Amino acid sequence: GENVEQHPSTLSVQEGDSAVIKCTYSDSASNYFPWYKQELGKRPQLIIDIRSNVGEKKDQRIAVTLNKTAKHFSLHITETQPEDSAVYFCAASRAGYSTLTFGKGTMLLVSP
């Protein structure tokens, strides 16, 4: 089955810096890669996703890149703000399947 590795497990940045979280996946048949943000005690919220037919997608301060050959994808957050502090999860889904395999999460702490 699919295996998703996520790094780093924790990331501390100063407000205004950029943050990058990286994930690798094992199943070359995976074609859908969402990112979720989970604040303490809250539900995971979909913040951005990418499909395997594109290499990059951007939405304001967040962007995701995908390298199919290397089987890795990354989340980039620019101009970080304290409210970006949360746990971020990457996930992958195989073509034709709906279930998601998640990474173990990255705790992002943005200090003012």
Add this chain to the structure above:
Amino acid sequence: NAGVMQNPRHLVRRRGQEARLRCSPMKGHSHVYWYRQLPEEGLKFMVYLQKENIIDESGMPKERFSAEFPKEGPSILRIQQVVRGDSAAYFCASSPPASGSVEQYFGPGTRLTVT
């Protein structure tokens, strides 16, 4: 437009009791997924259901756990004879009817504590 609803939000059960967790998908969504999240860990897939059908239960323990999504009413995740190791947050997600990979939207979760 209501999001995914789950109840109860918190559930305390003694060892050996049964736990029933409910999930109502977003309006227009007919696919439901259940995930379990242990403290400081990621989300682990348990089961994927469509109305009256279990599509994939590969992540669900073979014993004590069952799930259903009847024609009418919410999806139910049932845990019989709970043990301390069942303590976790259980999230359901829903997605619209479509083939292949689609966006999943999560409910607020049920935090189960087994004493």
